[in-house]
Amino acid sequence: MRRLIFLLSVFVFHSSVFAQVSNVVKQEAKKQTAYALELCKHLHENPELSFHEFETSARMAKELTDIGFEVSEKFAGNSVVGIYKNGDGPTIFLRTDMDALPIEENTGLPFASKKIVDLDGKQVAVMHACGHDIHMSTWTGTLRTLVALKEHWKGTLMVIAQQAEEYSGGAGQAIEAGLFSKFPTPDYALAYHINPELETGQIGLRGGPVFAGVKTVEITVYGKGGHGAYPQKCIDPIVISSRIVSDLQTIVSRELSPTEPAVVTVGSIHGGTRPNIIPDEVKMQLTLRYFSEETIEKVITSIKRISANAARTSGVPEDKLPFVDVFEVNTPPVLNDDDLSAAVAEFAGEIIGKSNIIETQPEMVGEDFGKYGLTKEDVPICLIWLGSTSPEEMQRLNAAGEAPFPLHSPQLNPDYENTIETGISVMAANVIGLMNK
Numbered sequence: 372m373r374r375l376i377f378l379l380s381v382f383v384f385h386s387s388v389f390a391q392v393s394n395v396v397k398q399e400a401k402k403q404t405a406y407a408l409e410l411c412k413h414l415h416e417n418p419e420l421s422f423h424e425f426e427t428s429a430r431m432a433k434e435l436t437d438i439g440f441e442v443s444e445k446f447a448g449n450s451v452v453g454i455y456k457n458g459d460g461p462t463i464f465l466r467t468d469m470d471a472l473p474i475e476e477n478t479g480l481p482f483a484s485k486k487i488v489d490l491d492g493k494q495v496a497v498m499h500a501c502g503h504d505i506h507m508s509t510w511t512g513t514l515r516t517l518v519a520l521k522e523h524w525k526g527t528l529m530v531i532a533q534q535a536e537e538y539s540g541g542a543g544q545a546i547e548a549g550l551f552s553k554f555p556t557p558d559y560a561l562a563y564h565i566n567p568e569l570e571t572g573q574i575g576l577r578g579g580p581v582f583a584g585v586k587t588v589e590i591t592v593y594g595k596g597g598h599g600a601y602p603q604k605c606i607d608p609i610v611i612s613s614r615i616v617s618d619l620q621t622i623v624s625r626e627l628s629p630t631e632p633a634v635v636t637v638g639s640i641h642g643g644t645r646p647n648i649i650p651d652e653v654k655m656q657l658t659l660r661y662f663s664e665e666t667i668e669k670v671i672t673s674i675k676r677i678s679a680n681a682a683r684t685s686g687v688p689e690d691k692l693p694f695v696d697v698f699e700v701n702t703p704p705v706l707n708d709d710d711l712s713a714a715v716a717e718f719a720g721e722i723i724g725k726s727n728i729i730e731t732q733p734e735m736v737g738e739d740f741g742k743y744g745l746t747k748e749d750v751p752i753c754l755i756w757l758g759s760t761s762p763e764e765m766q767r768l769n770a771a772g773e774a775p776f777p778l779h780s781p782q783l784n785p786d787y788e789n790t791i792e793t794g795i796s797v798m799a800a801n802v803i804g805l806m807n808k
C-alpha cells in the first residue's frame with residue numbers, strides 16, 4: 372500500500388507560527404552556507420578512508436567545540452559525539468558520516484582530491500565520492516544555525532560524526548560502545564544522504580523502507596581433487612559450484628513472493644589453479660539484499676539447502692557438505708518511521724515548498740543509519756535524500772539523454788553550494804519543528 376506520508380498531520384506545532392520561524396531559519400542557513408562550503412572544500416581535498424578518519428574526526432571535534440558542544444572524541448574508534456543542552460525538551464540525534472572511498476577522482480574541480488594512501492602495501496587514491504564531505508559540512512552548518520537560533524527551541528542536541536559508514540562498521544560500533552546509554556537516548560534520529568538524481572532544492576522522502584538490508588555470505592564447496600584427465604576418481608567442486616550458482620537464481624524468482632523484493636548476487640567465485648587439475652575446493656562470495664527479517668531468513672535457509680543438495684547430488688559425503696558462512700557484520704534495512712517522516716515532510720515543506728518533496732522508491736543499496744532505529748530503545752529514525760544536481764544541469768542532462776554521475780563515481784560533481792544550503796535549512800527546520808511539537 373502506498374504510504375500517505377504527506378497527508379498525515381500528527382504534529383500540533385501551529386503552522387503559522389512555524390512559517391514565521393522558517394523565514395528566520397532560511398536567512399540563518401544562507402549565512403552559514405558560506406562557512407560550510409569552505410569547510411566542504413577542505414574536507415573534499417583531504418579525504419580519509421573508513422577507520423582512518425583521523426584528521427577528519429579531529430576537525431569535526433573542533434567544529435563542535437567552537438559551537439559550544441560538550442565533545443567526546445575517539446568514541447568507538449574515530450567517531451565523535453557532541454551534546455548541546457538548551458533547556459527542557461526532546462533529545463534529537465543528528466548523524467553525519469565521515470569516510471571517503473578508494474577511488475581516483477576525475478572531476479577537474481579546483482579542490483579535487485589528489486590524495487594517495489598506502490593501504491595494505493598498495494597505493495590507492497582516495498575521494499569523497501559518496502558526498503560524505505557534504506554531509507559533514509551540512510551537519511556543521513545546521514548545528515551552527517541551531518545554536519544561533521537557540522531562542523526558538525528547547526531541548527538537547529545529540530550528534531555524531533560517525534566513522535566507517537562505507538564498511539557498515541561505524542554505527543554498530545557506536546551502539547555497542549553504549550551510545551544510547553552513556554549519552555541521552557534520543558527521541559528522534561535524523562540523517563540525510565545526497566542524491567544526484569534529485570535536483571538541489573528538492574528532498575526525497577518516504578515512510579518505511581528507504582535502503583535495503585545487506586548481508587554477505589561465503590560458500591566453501593568441498594570436493595576431491597585430482598588429475599583433470601581422471602574425473603571419475605575425483606569429486607569436482609567446480610561442477611558443484613556451477614550447479615549452486617544456477618540454482619541460487621531460483622530463490623528470488625521461484626521461492627519468494629513476487630511482491631517481496633530481494634537480491635541474491637554471486638559476486639566472486641574462485642577455485643583451481645591449472646586447466647588439468649581438479650581442485651579440492653571452491654569459494655564463492657554473495658551479497659544479499661532485503662527489506663524484512665522474514666525474507667532474509669528464508670533466503671539464507673534456501674542457500675544452505677541448495678548448496679547441501681547440489682553437493683549430495685555429486686556424491687559428497689555428509690561431513691564434507693558446503694560450508695555456508697553468514698558474515699557477522701551486516702547492514703540492516705533503513706526503515707523510516709512513518710510519523711517522523713510525516714513531520715519532516717511538514718517542516719521541510721515550509722522551507723522548500725511541498726512540491727519539492729519527492730516521494731522516492733526504496734533503494735537496494737545499504738546504509739548503516741538503519742542500525743540506530745533497531746536498538747532496544749526503539750528510536751524513531753528518518754533518513755532524507757538531499758537533491759544534489761542543479762536544475763540547470765539536470766535540464767542539460769535530460770536534453771542530452773544523459774544521467775547525472777551516480778554516487779561512488781570518480782566524476783561525482785554535486786552542486787555543492789545549493790545542496791548544502793537546502794540541507795542546512797531543511798535540517799534546522801526539522802529540529803526546531805520537532806523540538807517545539
Ligand SMILES: [Zn+2]
Pocket residue numbers: 501537778779
Ligand atoms: Zn557510499
Ligand SMILES: [Zn+2]
Pocket residue numbers: 501502503536564
Ligand atoms: Zn554514503
